[in-house]
Amino acid sequence: MTTSEFSAQCIDAGTGRQLDGNLTAAPFKNMFHQRSYLSLIAAILRRTPVHFGAIVLVVFISQMALFATFWLPWKVLVVLSGGKPWLLPASVATLPQENQVLILSLAVVLAYLLHLSCEKITGWLCVRGARRQRLAGGKTGLFNNQREIAEQIYRRITRCLADACFIAVSLWLLSLLYPAILVVFVSWSLFFGTAIWCAAVCWRPVRHWLATSLGWTLGVYANTGFFCALGWLIWAHWHGAMPPFYVSFIVLFVLRQALQQSTSVVLNLRNLMRQKSQAMALFLPDVPWPASAPRNSPFDDLLRAEHRMDWIRKLVQSYEGVIEGDWTVRMSMTEVGNVALFFVTITESGKENPDPKGYLVKLYNHTRDALALQEADLLNEEGAFLPTFEWLGEDKVKGYLCHLMRWQPHAERLESAAYTAAAVAIRTQLLSHDPSPSLIDKYRRSRPNLRERLKPDMCEVILQSIADEKQIQIVEDLRDIWSDLVSVLDSLPEQLALPWMGGQPIYRNDDGRFCLYHWAGWCLEPVGAGWPISARIDRELKEAIGQAAKMRPALRNVTPRAAELAARLYEFERRFAGKSYNGAANMALNLLRVYLREEQDSGRADIQHVISDSLPAE
Numbered sequence: 001m002t003t004s005e006f007s008a009q010c011i012d013a014g015t016g017r018q019l020d021g022n023l024t025a026a027p028f029k030n031m032f033h034q035r036s037y038l039s040l041i042a043a044i045l046r047r048t049p050v051h052f053g054a055i056v057l058v059v060f061i062s063q064m065a066l067f068a069t070f071w072l073p074w075k076v077l078v079v080l081s082g083g084k085p086w087l088l089p090a091s092v093a094t095l096p097q098e099n100q101v102l103i104l105s106l107a108v109v110l111a112y113l114l115h116l117s118c119e120k121i122t123g124w125l126c127v128r129g130a131r132r133q134r135l136a137g138g139k140t141g142l143f144n145n146q147r148e149i150a151e152q153i154y155r156r157i158t159r160c161l162a163d164a165c166f167i168a169v170s171l172w173l174l175s176l177l178y179p180a181i182l183v184v185f186v187s188w189s190l191f192f193g194t195a196i197w198c199a200a201v202c203w204r205p206v207r208h209w210l211a212t213s214l215g216w217t218l219g220v221y222a223n224t225g226f227f228c229a230l231g232w233l234i235w236a237h238w239h240g241a242m243p244p245f246y247v248s249f250i251v252l253f254v255l256r257q258a259l260q261q262s263t264s265v266v267l268n269l270r271n272l273m274r275q276k277s278q279a280m281a282l283f284l285p286d287v288p289w290p291a292s293a294p295r296n297s298p299f300d301d302l303l304r305a306e307h308r309m310d311w312i313r314k315l316v317q318s319y320e321g322v323i324e325g326d327w328t329v330r331m332s333m334t335e336v337g338n339v340a341l342f343f344v345t346i347t348e349s350g351k352e353n354p355d356p357k358g359y360l361v362k363l364y365n366h367t368r369d370a371l372a373l374q375e376a377d378l379l380n381e382e383g384a385f386l387p388t389f390e391w392l393g394e395d396k397v398k399g400y401l402c403h404l405m406r407w408q409p410h411a412e413r414l415e416s417a418a419y420t421a422a423a424v425a426i427r428t429q430l431l432s433h434d435p436s437p438s439l440i441d442k443y444r445r446s447r448p449n450l451r452e453r454l455k456p457d458m459c460e461v462i463l464q465s466i467a468d469e470k471q472i473q474i475v476e477d478l479r480d481i482w483s484d485l486v487s488v489l490d491s492l493p494e495q496l497a498l499p500w501m502g503g504q505p506i507y508r509n510d511d512g513r514f515c516l517y518h519w520a521g522w523c524l525e526p527v528g529a530g531w532p533i534s535a536r537i538d539r540e541l542k543e544a545i546g547q548a549a550k551m552r553p554a555l556r557n558v559t560p561r562a563a564e565l566a567a568r569l570y571e572f573e574r575r576f577a578g579k580s581y582n583g584a585a586n587m588a589l590n591l592l593r594v595y596l597r598e599e600q601d602s603g604r605a606d607i608q609h610v611i612s613d614s615l616p617a618e
Helices: 035-047 049-080 097-137 146-177 179-202 204-238 245-274 276-283 298-303 305-320 366-385 416-432 437-446 458-463 469-480 482-491 537-548 560-577 581-586 588-601 609-614
Strands: 325-334 339-348 357-364 390-397 400-407 494-497 523-526
Touching (some): 035 049, 035 097, 035 146, 049 097, 049 245, 097 276, 179 204, 245 276, 305 400, 366 437, 469 482, 469 581, 482 560, 523 560, 537 560
Antiparallel strands (some): 325 339
């Protein structure tokens, strides 16, 4: 079945933030009209003038050291070739060739180390200056990572100002050394900026493209500007107007640095515009933190009643053909509001006592793309054998992943005792299902199974987090048999499991078949893993394995105790992964009990006496 994509979706490459469909008229609108940033700059210069001056000085030293890092290796090559390099001190130029090479090589290393040191010093100064600015604001607890964001904003503002100062000095040097290159720089910058601005104003796709590719665009600007200057020097050489070689080298390097710093300034300004409210609230005492405005993302727009009917109709009819009649859509949300469920009922017109058609549309926000792909992989391969609504396929709506199923509008949603019985029946059906080899291979290449997630040092980590002496002894006993305990999983076949099925709606169709519609988060684990822990788990697993073994011969050699051990180990690992170490320690006693009974059922007599003597009756 063909997949149709109705429109594109823009995501910011730098922040991963979704971009609204209604972009501004240009990507830098109001960039040079943010009057409030002038007050922030004034506050920075007033409160931390020493920090700012030191940052400007260190940036200049860093750039000069970087220039020396590129300049001195060329000098080394000139000396090695037997030439006499320009601009060397007389004390070095009169030394033997070997000494000159050694001194210049050491100078290269020192220049590069100076450049790295200056970058570290700049970061240190930014941290100190940001702290002073933040304390002067007299505010706390505005948002998470407040200190890190304050340092980031302060660094961007001061680097913008320092880079602007460096660009001004670079242009002054170009005017002294070779004014024609200065004309090339200014002309190219004006031409490129005007062209991009006009294209963004007149053509909407360019605005979307710039939103995700501004860094790449500025890279084109810097590299092309450098080649324009190089072409000018070549043209000047043909006409006998080229300056001396060392002057040309210096001019090209200064121009390259000016172009690079220009791109840095623009990128920092773009990011500062996004952090304007945070910067004002952090650094200016009289500016309050603004109330959060409701976000109207493209995903939210698709959920609105006036919009959703149009794209849902197109989606359903792309699979089922034109359907005339009364369309009714009922919506609910799951996965913390990141998955929208649309229950569509269609009563066809022109028929007496029509039987309504039903479709389930699941729209996934980008934060749940992985769940959407995982569910589609399962239902594409195994959907016909699972207790689920009829799977029609996957699609995209404005860049968002979307699933389509066929459901019965008259299906009964189960509650209370009927729900509990249906959940046990579905788990038993999943236990009896033999996953296809292709699904097993795909899953193994994507995720580690329970056996691989149970690390030998888990008990050591837990022991560092508990204080009860009795509990410590139990966890130590568990540590002593850990390798034997985990090895029980090696003999268990894998099963398809839904660990988080509890709470998911279960429906019963007209034919009495139970159905689920949400399969995100499925996994392949040893038999028993993912089964809910309860006082009835041993009896439930015994009955489920007995029924499932009739359909799946591989389960005939699986003992209920081994499956229960897998279920408890799965819950143990889940708690440990969530850093609930006390919760994991509370499971140690029952893990030992189940393991001892499993070993006794197997006829083993070499159980460690320390464990058997210390376990109380269950």
